[in-house]
Amino acid sequence: MNKSVFTENMNNKQVEAITYGDGAMLILAGAGSGKTRVLTHRIAFLIKKKSVHPSEILALTFTNKAANEMKERVENLIGPAANTMWIGTFHSMCLRILRTHCDKIGLGSNFVIYDTSDQKELLGDCISELNLDDKIYSYQYISKIISNSKDKSMDPETFRALNLGNHKLEKVADIYDLYSRKLLKNNAVDFDDILSFTVKILEKNKSVKDFYSDKFKYVLVDEYQDTNNIQYRLVKILSKKHGNLCVVGDDDQSIYGWRGANFENILNFESQFKQVKTVFLEQNYRSAKKILEAANNVISKNILRKNKKLWTESDNEGTLCTFTARNEYAEAQFIVEKIKDLIKKDKMEYKDFAILYRLNSLSRVLEDTLLSAGVPYKLFGGLKFYERKEIKDIIAYLRVIINPDDNLSLKRIVNFPRRGIGNISLADIERQAAMRDETILETMAVSGSIPELSKNASKYEKFVEMIFVLRADSAEMPVSKFVEKVIDSTGIMDAYVNSGKIENKARIDNIKEFVSAAVEFEKQSEDKSFESFMNNLALVTDLDSLDSEEGAVTLMTLHSSKGLEFPVVFIAGVENSTFPMSRLDGSVEELDEERRLCYVGITRAKNHLYLTCTKTRTVYGKTVVTGPSEYLSDIPAELIEDLSNEHLGADYDKRYQGSEAHWDKTPKNPGSPWHASASPRTHIPKDKTMFEGTGRIVNSVEQLNNMKKVSDDAFETGNKVEHRKFGIGVIEKVFKDSGDELLEIQFDKAGKKRLMAAYANLKKI
DNA sequence: GGACTGGAGATTTTT
DNA sequence: TCTCCAGTCC
Numbered sequence: 162m163n164k165s166v167f168t169e170n171m172n173n174k175q176v177e178a179i180t181y182g183d184g185a186m187l188i189l190a191g192a193g194s195g196k197t198r199v200l201t202h203r204i205a206f207l208i209k210k211k212s213v214h215p216s217e218i219l220a221l222t223f224t225n226k227a228a229n230e231m232k233e234r235v236e237n238l239i240g241p242a243a244n245t246m247w248i249g250t251f252h253s254m255c256l257r258i259l260r261t262h263c264d265k266i267g268l269g270s271n272f273v274i275y276d277t278s279d280q281k282e283l284l285g286d287c288i289s290e291l292n293l294d295d296k297i298y299s300y301q302y303i304s305k306i307i308s309n310s311k312d313k314s315m316d317p318e319t320f321r322a323l324n325l326g327n328h329k330l331e332k333v334a335d336i337y338d339l340y341s342r343k344l345l346k347n348n349a350v351d352f353d354d355i356l357s358f359t360v361k362i363l364e365k366n367k368s369v370k371d372f373y374s375d376k377f378k379y380v381l382v383d384e385y386q387d388t389n390n391i392q393y394r395l396v397k398i399l400s401k402k403h404g405n406l407c408v409v410g411d412d413d414q415s416i417y418g419w420r421g422a423n424f425e426n427i428l429n430f431e432s433q434f435k436q437v438k439t440v441f442l443e444q445n446y447r448s449a450k451k452i453l454e455a456a457n458n459v460i461s462k463n464i465l466r467k468n469k470k471l472w473t474e475s476d477n478e479g480t481l482c483t484f485t486a487r488n489e490y491a492e493a494q495f496i497v498e499k500i501k502d503l504i505k506k507d508k509m510e511y512k513d514f515a516i517l518y519r520l521n522s523l524s525r526v527l528e529d530t531l532l533s534a535g536v537p538y539k540l541f542g543g544l545k546f547y548e549r550k551e552i553k554d555i556i557a558y559l560r561v562i563i564n565p566d567d568n569l570s571l572k573r574i575v576n577f578p579r580r581g582i583g584n585i586s587l588a589d590i591e592r593q594a595a596m597r598d599e600t601i602l603e604t605m606a607v608s609g610s611i612p613e614l615s616k617n618a619s620k621y622e623k624f625v626e627m628i629f630v631l632r633a634d635s636a637e638m639p640v641s642k643f644v645e646k647v648i649d650s651t652g653i654m655d656a657y658v659n660s661g662k663i664e665n666k667a668r669i670d671n672i673k674e675f676v677s678a679a680v681e682f683e684k685q686s687e688d689k690s691f692e693s694f695m696n697n698l699a700l701v702t703d704l705d706s707l708d709s710e711e712g713a714v715t716l717m718t719l720h721s722s723k724g725l726e727f728p729v730v731f732i733a734g735v736e737n738s739t740f741p742m743s744r745l746d747g748s749v750e751e752l753d754e755e756r757r758l759c760y761v762g763i764t765r766a767k768n769h770l771y772l773t774c775t776k777t778r779t780v781y782g783k784t785v786v787t788g789p790s791e792y793l794s795d796i797p798a799e800l801i802e803d804l805s806n807e808h809l810g811a812d813y814d815k816r817y818q819g820s821e822a823h824w825d826k827t828p829k830n831p832g833s834p835w836h837a838s839a840s841p842r843t844h845i846p847k848d849k850t851m852f853e854g855t856g857r858i859v860n861s862v863e864q865l866n867n868m869k870k871v872s873d874d875a876f877e878t879g880n881k882v883e884h885r886k887f888g889i890g891v892i893e894k895v896f897k898d899s900g901d902e903l904l905e906i907q908f909d910k911a912g913k914k915r916l917m918a919a920y921a922n923l924k925k926i
Numbered sequence: 927g928g929a930c931t932g933g934a935g936a937t938t939t940t941t
Numbered sequence: 942t943c944t945c946c947a948g949t950c951c
Contacts (some may be wrong), residue, residue, distance in 0.1 A: 223940040252941045352941050465929045782942030
C-alpha cells in the first residue's frame with residue numbers, strides 16, 4: 162500500500178493533517194471540510210505507515226453514530242485489523258474502564274446506568290424525603306448544579322464547604338449528598354458519573370493510569386469543541402505519557418455550551434498542550450457558493466472565535482431564498498409546495514429535504530401540513546423510544562433482574578402489572594427495609610417473618626420468586642428469547658393487550674419493536690451476553706438509527722442537525738424572539754452560541770437553502786407579532802432571492818386570509834424587505850399585546866415607554882443596573898460595536914458578565 | 927386504582 | 942394552547 166492511498170484526492174491542508182507526525186495537533190475543521198475523512202485517513206496512515214498497532218489507538222466521539230461511522234470507514238481502509246482499536250463515545254470508553262475497575266470506588270460490577278428520567282425520579286425522591294419544596298428546588302435547577310459539580314469532580318462535602326452560609330445552596334448540598342448515597346445504594350450511576358468516576362479511578366490509581374496511558378499511544382478526539390471539563394481532563398490523562406493527541410473540531414459549531422460543553426477547550430488548546438501543530442481546514446466540499454457566503458457573513462459577527470473563512474472551488478452558485486409568511490400555517494404551506502415543486506421539476510426525492518427549527522414546538526404545524534399534503538416525513542425529537550413508559554417498564558424489569566439492589570427500578574414495576582402492592586404496601590416495605598438496612602427486594606423476600614409485613618407476605622414473596630427465576634434464566638437463554646420471556650412471564654404484554662384501549666396498540670407495537678432491537682443486538686454485537694445488552698441499552702439513542710434512506714422528509718431541531726447534510730434545507734421560524742430566542746439572558750456567550758446555531762443550520766445545506774419567517778405566530782395559545790430575525794439582515798441582500806411576493810396569489814394565502822392581523826399593513830417591498838427598513842424590532846403594531854425583543858409580553862404603551870427610556874439615556878460606565886436573571890450590578894466597561902453596545906457588568910451575586918445592551922433588558926436603578 | 931380537575935409552565939439534549 | 946402534575950373523589 163503506498164502513501165497516496167491515504168492522501169488521494171485530498172487538499173494540501175488535509176494531507177498535512179493526515180500525515181503529521183508525533184505530538185499534539187489541533188485540526189480546526191470548518192463545516193463540510195471533510196473532517197471525518199481526515200480523521201479516518203489519519204488513523205489508517207498511523208497504522209499502515211507508522212506501524213502503530215490498532216490496539217494502541219483511541220478515537221473518541223460524542224455519538225454512537227459518529228463512532229460507528231468512523232469504525233466502518235477505517236475498516237474499509239485497513240480491513241478487519243481495525244477491530245482491536247478503541248473507537249467509541251466518551252461514555253462507552255469510560256464504561257469499559259469503569260466496569261473493569263469499579264471495585265476501586267465501591268461499586269458492584271453489575272451496576273446499572275440511570276438515564277435522565279431515572280435521575281429525575283431519584284432526585285424527586287430525595288427532595289420529598291428532605292421535605293423540600295420542588296418548586297424552589299426544581300429538577301432543572303438541581304440537576305444542573307449536580308452535573309456541574311460532577312464535571313468539576315466536586316463531591317457533596319466539598320460543595321457544601323464552598324457554600325457554607327448560603328441557605329439554599331446548603332440545602333442543595335443535602336440533596337446532592339442524598340442523591341449520591343441513593344445511587345451508590347442502588348448500585349447505579351448516572352451519565353456524569355460514568356465520566357467522573359473513570360477520571361477518579363485514573364487519578365487515584367497509578368497502576369490503572371499507567372496501564373491505559375501506556376496502551377494508548379495515539380489519542381484522537383472528534384468534535385472537540387463539545388468537550389466539557391471532565392472530558393478535557395480525561396483526554397489529558399490518557400494522552401500525557403505519549404503526547405500524541407489529535408483533536409478535531411470547529412469552535413463555530415459549539416452549540417452545547419448550555420449543557421456543560423466548554424468551548425474554551427478548543428480555543429485554549431494551543432496553550433494547554435505543548436508544541437501544538439495547528440491545521441485549518443477551510444475548504445468546503447458541501448455547500449454551494451451563496452450558502453457558504455451567507456454562513457460566513459452570519460458567523461463573522463461573533464466575538465469569541467478563531468478567525469476562519471470557508472471557501473469552495475465549486476462553481477455551483479446554489480440558491481438562497483427567503484419567504485415571509487402571514488403565519489405559521491402559510492409558512493408550512495410554502496415549504497410543502499416548494500418540496501413538491503422541486504421533486505417535480507428537479508427530480509429530487511423526499512429524503513433530500515430537511516426542515517429545521519429552533520424549537521420542537523414548531524414541528525406541530527409543519528407535521529400537520531405535511532400530513533395533509535401526503536408528504537412522508539420523519540420527525541426527530543419529542544418522546545424518545547427508550548423513554549416511553551412501556552419500554553422503561555421492560556428495562557426496569559431487566560435492571561432489577563441484573564441488579565437486585567436497584568430500588569428505583571423495582572419501585573417502578575413492583576405493582577405493574579397489578580399485584581396488589583400499592584403505594585401504602587410499598588411504603589411499609591420501604592420503611593422496614595430502611596430499618597433493617599436491606600434493599601427492598603431483600604426485605605420482601607423475608608417479609609413472612611416480619612410482623613408488620615406478614616399480612617401481604619405471600620404477594621411479596623411471589624414477586625421475589627418471579628425475579629429470581631428470571632435471574633436464573635437470564636444466564637442460560639439468548640438475550641432476545643430472554644427478553645420475550647420477561648415480557649411474557651411478568652404479564653406486561655397481557656396488561657396492555659387485555660386493557661382493550663386503543664392507545665395501547667402503539668405500546669404493544671413498541672414492545673415488539675424492543676424485542677426486535679434485542680434480536681438485532683444479537684446479530685450485530687460480538688459480546689451477546691445479557692450484561693452486554695444492558696450496557697448497550699443504556700447508551701443508545703434514537704439518533705443512532707437516523708438514516709435518510711427512507712424516502713421521507715426529515716424534521717428536526719437545529720441542534721440535532723449538527724453533523725448532517727441535505728441537498729435542500731428549510732429553516733423555519735427565522736424570527737426575532739424565536740431565533741435568536743427571546744428568553745436568552747443577553748450575555749455574549751449565549752448570543753454567540755445562538756448565532757453559531759444559525760451557522761450550523763445554514764451549513765447543513767448543499768444546494769438550496771430556504772429561510773422562512775412569519776409575521777404572526779401563535780405561541781402558547783396567544784397570537785404574537787413576529788419580525789424577521791437579525792440573522793436575515795446579516796446576509797448580504799444580493800445573495801438572497803425573496804419569494805414572499807411570488808406566492809401572493811397561491812390558494813393557501815387566501816385560505817389563511819382570515820387570520821391576517823388587522824394591523825398588518827406592512828408594504829410588500831420587492832427584494833429583501835428587512836434590508837429596506839430600520840431594525841425590525843422598532844416596528845410597533847397597534848395591537849394590544851406583542852412580543853418585545855426581549856421576550857416579555859408587554860402592552861404597547863409600556864413598550865413605547867421602555868423604548869424611550871433606552872434611547873433617552875445610553876448606558877455609561879458606573880451606572881447601576883438591574884437584570885432579570887443576574888440581579889443588581891454596576892457597569893464597568895462599555896464597548897460600542899456597530900450600533901450595538903456591549904456592556905461589561907459586575908453583578909453583586911452573579912459575578913462579571915458581558916451583555917449586549919439591546920438584548921439584556923437592563924433597567925437603570 | 928381510575929377518572930376528573932385546576933393550575934402552572936412550556937429551549938436546545940451527542941450520553 | 943397543550944400537557945403534565947398533584948390533589949380529590951368515588
